[in-house]
Amino acid sequence: MTMKVHKVSSWSQHEQRNTTKRHGKNKWRKKIHSLDSTLLSTSVGTANLEQLIPKREKPTLKLLKKLYTKPIPENSCAEERKVMATSVTFAHVHTNGGTELDDRNSSVDSQEWSEYAKCVLQNGMESSTLPKTNQMEEDGLHFHAHFDHTHNRAVLVMKQGQVLCFRGKCLLTCLYGHVEVLGFTIEEGQQPYPLFSPPSHCPLTITALGNNAPSGKNKKEGLLEAKAIVRKYLSSEPSKKLMSELDSDSCVVLLEPLDTPLTRFLTSFSELSEIFGLNSKELKSQAAVYNPVLSAVGVTALRGPCAQGLVMSRSYREAISSLLSAWAGEFDRCPIILVCGGKSSGKSTFNRHLINSLLHANVEYLECDLGQTEFTPPGCLSLSTVTEPLLGPPFTHLRDPEHMVYYGQADCQADIDRYLESLKSIWRHVNGESPVIINTMGWIRGHGFQILVDLIRLFSVTHVVQLSFGNAPQCQLLTPDFLRTAHGWQTHPPTPPTLTEEPVSHLSIRSHVFLSVQSEFEGAGTSGEMQHQRSNELRDLALLSYFSKLQSPEPGPIRPLHCFIPYQVPHSAVAIGVTHCEVAPNNILYVSNASIVGLCCLSEKVVGREGPVVLSQTPICQCVGLGVLRGVDMARGLYFLVTPVSPSVLRHVNCLLLGEITLPKILLTKQHGVEGDLPYVTTDYSFEVQGAGKLHIYKGLARPGFIKSTN
Numbered sequence: 001m002t003m004k005v006h007k008v009s010s011w012s013q014h015e016q017r018n019t020t021k022r023h024g025k026n027k028w029r030k031k032i033h034s035l036d037s038t039l040l041s042t043s044v045g046t047a048n049l050e051q052l053i054p055k056r057e058k059p060t061l062k063l064l065k066k067l068y069t070k071p072i073p074e075n076s077c078a079e080e081r082k083v084m085a086t087s088v089t090f091a092h093v094h095t096n097g098g099t100e101l102d103d104r105n106s107s108v109d110s111q112e113w114s115e116y117a118k119c120v121l122q123n124g125m126e127s128s129t130l131p132k133t134n135q136m137e138e139d140g141l142h143f144h145a146h147f148d149h150t151h152n153r154a155v156l157v158m159k160q161g162q163v164l165c166f167r168g169k170c171l172l173t174c175l176y177g178h179v180e181v182l183g184f185t186i187e188e189g190q191q192p193y194p195l196f197s198p199p200s201h202c203p204l205t206i207t208a209l210g211n212n213a214p215s216g217k218n219k220k221e222g223l224l225e226a227k228a229i230v231r232k233y234l235s236s237e238p239s240k241k242l243m244s245e246l247d248s249d250s251c252v253v254l255l256e257p258l259d260t261p262l263t264r265f266l267t268s269f270s271e272l273s274e275i276f277g278l279n280s281k282e283l284k285s286q287a288a289v290y291n292p293v294l295s296a297v298g299v300t301a302l303r304g305p306c307a308q309g310l311v312m313s314r315s316y317r318e319a320i321s322s323l324l325s326a327w328a329g330e331f332d333r334c335p336i337i338l339v340c341g342g343k344s345s346g347k348s349t350f351n352r353h354l355i356n357s358l359l360h361a362n363v364e365y366l367e368c369d370l371g372q373t374e375f376t377p378p379g380c381l382s383l384s385t386v387t388e389p390l391l392g393p394p395f396t397h398l399r400d401p402e403h404m405v406y407y408g409q410a411d412c413q414a415d416i417d418r419y420l421e422s423l424k425s426i427w428r429h430v431n432g433e434s435p436v437i438i439n440t441m442g443w444i445r446g447h448g449f450q451i452l453v454d455l456i457r458l459f460s461v462t463h464v465v466q467l468s469f470g471n472a473p474q475c476q477l478l479t480p481d482f483l484r485t486a487h488g489w490q491t492h493p494p495t496p497p498t499l500t501e502e503p504v505s506h507l508s509i510r511s512h513v514f515l516s517v518q519s520e521f522e523g524a525g526t527s528g529e530m531q532h533q534r535s536n537e538l539r540d541l542a543l544l545s546y547f548s549k550l551q552s553p554e555p556g557p558i559r560p561l562h563c564f565i566p567y568q569v570p571h572s573a574v575a576i577g578v579t580h581c582e583v584a585p586n587n588i589l590y591v592s593n594a595s596i597v598g599l600c601c602l603s604e605k606v607v608g609r610e611g612p613v614v615l616s617q618t619p620i621c622q623c624v625g626l627g628v629l630r631g632v633d634m635a636r637g638l639y640f641l642v643t644p645v646s647p648s649v650l651r652h653v654n655c656l657l658l659g660e661i662t663l664p665k666i667l668l669t670k671q672h673g674v675e676g677d678l679p680y681v682t683t684d685y686s687f688e689v690q691g692a693g694k695l696h697i698y699k700g701l702a703r704p705g706f707i708k709s710t711n
Helices: 012-021 062-068 078-083 108-122 219-232 240-244 261-267 280-284 292-296 314-330 347-357 416-427 447-458 535-550 585-592 665-669
Strands: 086-093 142-148 153-158 163-176 178-181 184-187 193-197 204-210 251-256 299-302 336-341 363-367 380-386 403-406 436-439 463-468 513-518 567-570 575-578 595-601 622-633 638-642 655-658
Touching: 142 240, 142 292, 153 163, 153 292, 163 178, 163 184, 163 219, 178 251, 193 204, 204 251, 219 240, 219 251, 261 535, 292 299, 314 347, 314 463, 314 513, 336 347, 336 447, 347 363, 347 436, 347 463, 363 416, 380 416, 403 416, 403 622, 416 447, 535 665, 575 585, 585 595, 585 622, 585 655, 622 655
Parallel strands: 336 436, 336 463, 363 436, 463 513, 575 655
Antiparallel strands: 086 142, 142 153, 153 251, 163 193, 163 204, 163 251, 163 299, 178 184, 178 204, 363 380, 380 403, 567 638, 595 622, 595 655, 622 638
16 A cells, blocks of 8 residues: 655745756855955955955054054045945965965065054064965966955966865856866866855865967967856956966856855754854964955965865775776776775765766766765665765755665664665666765674675776775775685685585686775764764755755745644554564654654555554665654544655655654754744653653764873
């Protein structure tokens, strides 16, 4: 019996949102907002950003005000000042942490503003000393940005080889030349791409690759084309300084503010208001480069050691190159690449970089990490076909997978066999015509290492990329020689032939290419200690991202979870089960109320008479998404379900699986627009209430045995 879905009241917007969610051409809504005229009224050449200018009030120094403040002519009207374009020059930031400035061509005006910036940093104290900038003034390379007030966007000109490392979010369009972001090359004529660089992950970098001029076009023609493109995307005449920096090898990119239901939903919580800002280390080291044009589009440039971006060791680059060559035709079949390594070794970042590098064709991605998933909420095993670049952390690009199984926990230690059988059922959907990347858990010891051996054998892996850090590998190297004698959880090494049997040909036993990668980025092998970097916080961000799909695509107030109209699901239409523990049938509805459930499709029909249908065993079946069971009506025999899954897909659901994945506490304790008592939450706690429990708040305290010694 299929699931009968009824709404309490009509809600046409829900279906419309889901039908346009994947096929909408303009996926990224541009944020139009008013800008502070004092922030964007900088004249040409008056914002040479050699120093970081924190958000402080100007010191009340009469001499500084008299000397550096520019008077506005009385005959200039306000309308002319409003549309005046802002052109800014700021220091070029390298991946090695240095920036470059050139004082040879700087005007007196820019020098004065530089001195003023130093005074602001000193906060009026003459005894304060500023860091030396000699290392940042070697080559004299600058970025040049021009802001268009009319269309609320910025045009950025970059010379070949320049790198912009930044925090924030924006929509990037390449207008002229080529730029590279996390292994993906963006060319002129392509669609706009959203860039997300939150403090939870290493900052993104935009690298200018120059321009590959077509045959028959000389440098002069290329320069004229570049200047015509700049004028086309600016409503007012660009500055002479900006145009003078253009050449035929320049890259011109368009940066626009990025506003989506996800960004609005996350930043609506006070705890996440700076999710696209700077982390504590960057704030302490004053790594931000003040730039009014970039700030207007949601971008903060970084400088110094914090501006390294993605640190790639030599072995990292060699592994990427080898894998790209394998896909180019060195193998007789599509490469199946398994990436493994300990926790915080850089597996996810390596996978995103590799996917972006392979994206001239589709890439299939098998998710085997239950805790830190790439495209789905946590607790899910999935197979996804990637067709677009991944230019941000996982919570910024969640999508519907081709096939998914809801395991219900953040690790598989409780039931390894169900974990492996779930992956086997997903593997049957691999088409074999595209490269496959297999992401694994950070559990590489004991049974976790045996699981890795099983995955290599079960999926006929062609390449194993093993990431390590420090002076010694964290586990045995998974070389072909080691695999010949290693025992997995389910698989065993091949039996050697007896004297009477013919020897087994080496060609009949599929081997793999082993690639060892040494992670050399700062903090490799150590769990994130700053805000938004801990594993539990990243899981919450993924869940918040998933349920942000419930919000309206149009800007407006954020709606709390209890405000959405639920679906009515008859008890007899679906079976319900618990994946991670045994619960008495008469208590299962208590524990499932106000909880996350997997929406699954059993192959057999569910037939119920009176009361809920309870599963005795956890099935391995297709999961189409997650939902929140926000209420149970025993009198009418109904479940009340809130989910972003479309009604057309929801009709095939006949099973609800309750796992160990819980709602982010912030969804319950910070419900917008609620007056009085919060739904589902109370301070009058009683242990006698069935199905209730304490909200466990993670405070980031380490166990005594894990505290690092300071000696």
